[in-house]
Amino acid sequence: MSGRYAFFLGCVAPLRYPGIELATREIFKPLGVELVELEGAGCCPAPGVIRSFDQTTWLALAARNLALAEKKKTDIMTICNGCYGSMFEANHILQHHPEELKKVNEVLGKVGLKYEGTIKVRHFAEVLYKDIGMEKIKAQVKNPLSYNIGVHYGCHFVKPTRVKHLDDPERPRILDELVEATGAKSINYKDKLMCCGAGGGVRSRDNKTALKMTEEKLKNLKKVNAQMIVDVCPFCHLQYDAAQNDLPGYNIPVIHLSQLYGLAFGLPRDKLGLEAHVTKVVL
Amino acid sequence: MLCYQCGTCTASCPSGRLTAFRTRQIIRRAQLGLKDEILPSDDLWLCTTCYSCVERCPREVEITDILFILRNMAVKEGHMADQHKRIGENMMKYGSTVPVKEDVMKLRVKMGLPENPPTTVGNKKGMEDFRKVMEECGFDKLMKGGKK
Numbered sequence: 001m002s003g004r005y006a007f008f009l010g011c012v013a014p015l016r017y018p019g020i021e022l023a024t025r026e027i028f029k030p031l032g033v034e035l036v037e038l039e040g041a042g043c044c045p046a047p048g049v050i051r052s053f054d055q056t057t058w059l060a061l062a063a064r065n066l067a068l069a070e071k072k073k074t075d076i077m078t079i080c081n082g083c084y085g086s087m088f089e090a091n092h093i094l095q096h097h098p099e100e101l102k103k104v105n106e107v108l109g110k111v112g113l114k115y116e117g118t119i120k121v122r123h124f125a126e127v128l129y130k131d132i133g134m135e136k137i138k139a140q141v142k143n144p145l146s147y148n149i150g151v152h153y154g155c156h157f158v159k160p161t162r163v164k165h166l167d168d169p170e171r172p173r174i175l176d177e178l179v180e181a182t183g184a185k186s187i188n189y190k191d192k193l194m195c196c197g198a199g200g201g202v203r204s205r206d207n208k209t210a211l212k213m214t215e216e217k218l219k220n221l222k223k224v225n226a227q228m229i230v231d232v233c234p235f236c237h238l239q240y241d242a243a244q245n246d247l248p249g250y251n252i253p254v255i256h257l258s259q260l261y262g263l264a265f266g267l268p269r270d271k272l273g274l275e276a277h278v279t280k281v282v283l
Numbered sequence: 284m285l286c287y288q289c290g291t292c293t294a295s296c297p298s299g300r301l302t303a304f305r306t307r308q309i310i311r312r313a314q315l316g317l318k319d320e321i322l323p324s325d326d327l328w329l330c331t332t333c334y335s336c337v338e339r340c341p342r343e344v345e346i347t348d349i350l351f352i353l354r355n356m357a358v359k360e361g362h363m364a365d366q367h368k369r370i371g372e373n374m375m376k377y378g379s380t381v382p383v384k385e386d387v388m389k390l391r392v393k394m395g396l397p398e399n400p401p402t403t404v405g406n407k408k409g410m411e412d413f414r415k416v417m418e419e420c421g422f423d424k425l426m427k428g429g430k431k
Binding site: 107 | 366419425426
């Protein structure tokens with residue numbers, strides 16, 4: 001099924017940072033990838049909150065999204081670690097536990113859907129890395145970048161590795177390589193793999209605690225003079241971007257990998273939606 | 284449960300490093316069946332589900348999955364923050380965790396995207412089906428105060 005993916009938008013990208021949505025649509029065109037529209041898809045649903053509230057609802061809503069993609073005969077591709085985490089784990093449960101699949105299909109039957117368990121859940125960074133590859137990506141770089149970039153992996157991209165088998169949880173390389181394909185440098189910083197602080201419903205329930213974690217990260221990024229933070233998750237993106245409004249002394253632009261590729265591929269700036277960012281992006 | 288209380292989870296926890304949240308303590312309490320100490324506690328909601336503890340646990344305890352189960356139990360008993368109930372309301376209204384904001388919709392149009400994304404936000408039938416799935420699972424009742 002390579003070369004064609006059902007494009008799962010999620011919530012935060014289309015409703016807060018439309019530049020992430022549009023940049024993704026644009027960068028996959030020259031790479032020869034077809035993104036299939038997923039009409040009526042809903043929240044993934046968010047792993048930190050909805051899964052914490054009720055796993056039955058969480059699994060059924062995730063299965064609904066998977067069933068919509070399966071109907072299009074494509075794998076589903078996300079641009080968010082949260083969506084990836086939720087749908088990947090839900091898919092794992094549904095593909096390994098027939099009794100769970102049966103229960104979920106009883107619910108989906110009420111809306112005329114059925115999930116057979118035939119598709120894969122993919123993260124766009126993983127698609128770039130594995131399906132497209134560095135050579136094809138580098139060939140599209142029309143505007144080589146030279147920034148010192150602090151890469152933020154986020155938590156649900158490679159973890160939990162017991163189901164994902166994507167990269168090493170303590171020393172992953174995928175995103176560093178993807179960032180460096182643009183000519184930019186991925187710089188090392190303390191606690192690089194630490195959480196941004198937003199997940200698990202902490203941002204919504206206890207923003208002060210979330211901010212404490214974000215400040216730790218920002219402090220470490222500032223210490224090494226990171227010129228921007230590059231993420232692969234609109235929720236981490238939101239956390240870093242909005243937090244700098246609340247925390248004095250920080251002004252590091254926050255860029256989603258799709259937007260970074262947009263810059264490197266020479267997309268017009270107005271396709272990147274940078275004015276939606278709270279922390280001004282001056283490049 | 285396989286936990287032998289080594290504390291690797293607590294040592295790996297980004298939240299516990301800055302708060303009084305102690306992963307090992309929650310797991311121990313769960314082993315001892317101390318429901319009344321765990322479920323009403325705010326600490327239960329300080330985990331960001333980052334999976335650092337799960338990756339490092341020498342006994343391969345699925346700590347984050349246990350946290351999810353404990354939180355589900357807490358919600359069922361009616362322990363839920365108002366901020367989290369609001370997320371539940373957003374889900375029922377938009378099929379999304381975050382509400383629609385007018386300035387972002389305007390920016391979408393300016394950028395050449397459709398005002399409403401093709402998700403539940405811009406697809407009426409999709410939203411109806413989404414809501415129906417939630418109702419079938421009792422999510423609407425759960426958000427109104429537990430005991431679904």
